[in-house]
Amino acid sequence: NEDLLKKSEQLAMIGQLAAGVAHEIRNPLTTLKGFLQLIKEQVDDDFYLEVIQGEIERIEIITNEFLALAKPRAVHYTSNSLTTLLTNSVEFIKIECLKQGVDVKFSVKEAIIYCDPNEIKQVILNVMKNALEAMPKGGLLEVILEKNDQFAKLIIQDTGDGISPERMKHLGEPFYSTKEKGTGLGLMICQKIIKEHQGAITINSKINQGTRVEISLPLAQNPK
Ligand code: ADP
Ligand code: MG
Numbered sequence: 001n002e003d004l005l006k007k008s009e010q011l012a013m014i015g016q017l018a019a020g021v022a023h024e025i026r027n028p029l030t031t032l033k034g035f036l037q038l039i040k041e042q043v044d045d046d047f048y049l050e051v052i053q054g055e056i057e058r059i060e061i062i063t064n065e066f067l068a069l070a071k072p073r074a075v076h077y078t079s080n081s082l083t084t085l086l087t088n089s090v091e092f093i094k095i096e097c098l099k100q101g102v103d104v105k106f107s108v109k110e111a112i113i114y115c116d117p118n119e120i121k122q123v124i125l126n127v128m129k130n131a132l133e134a135m136p137k138g139g140l141l142e143v144i145l146e147k148n149d150q151f152a153k154l155i156i157q158d159t160g161d162g163i164s165p166e167r168m169k170h171l172g173e174p175f176y177s178t179k180e181k182g183t184g185l186g187l188m189i190c191q192k193i194i195k196e197h198q199g200a201i202t203i204n205s206k207i208n209q210g211t212r213v214e215i216s217l218p219l220a221q222n223p224k
């Protein structure tokens with residue numbers, strides 16, 4: 001038990017150090033981006049510059065996602081309609097769905113939860129983004145919101161390529177990604193946020209059939 005405690009302290013320490021490093025990387029990165037922009041204005045279309053820009057953007061995404069995970073942030077919990085957060089998020093990705101030939105089926109009840117709205121939106125968008133990325137040739141994205149006495153249950157389901165049992169074991173591991181441009185941090189961020197909201201997230205998937213992500217979150221206490 002003492003070993004376990006020591007281990008978790010060590011992990012927390014490593015996390016803090018890594019977050020510090022990520023933070024330090026951001027400043028020089030901003031400088032690089034600025035000067036690259038200046039060079040681009042002086043040079044005609046250059047393949048190498050495009051590659052450099054792409055790679056800089058990739059470092060930026062990874063550092064930002066990493067910081068989202070490691071940095072303790074000021075979260076602001078308020079009563080929010082999960083229904084509204086969902087509707088806004090779906091609006092946000094609708095154009096992308098249209099472009100990709102993905103139909104959206106939206107079936108939501110009204111549910112109020114006590115949450116940090118930006119964090120919950122981030123979870124919804126991360127999960128929907130994964131669903132879209134799993135359906136490059138089109139499909140169906142189903143968004144369902146149900147509730148019982150205590151919990152709101154959000155289901156995001158796709159008809160994409162699915163996850164094999166072998167890959168399923170690795171989900172949530174940092175940097176585990178099967179995508180060329182993936183960071184493998186999206187699900188970790190979701191898990192962390194949902195846990196902080198006393199909720200739970202489960203993933204079920206069948207290869208070549210699709211994936212179903214279920215997120216349950218406690219409903220805001222009704223005043224009696
Ligand atoms: P990323 O999207 O950057 O790869 P994530 O943490 O969001 O990182 O997801 C990790 C991995 O889980 C993905 O690379 C993919 O293999 C798998 N995955 C997540 N959601 C889905 C989904 N809806 N359908 C198929 N695979 C998925
Ligand atoms: Mg993702």
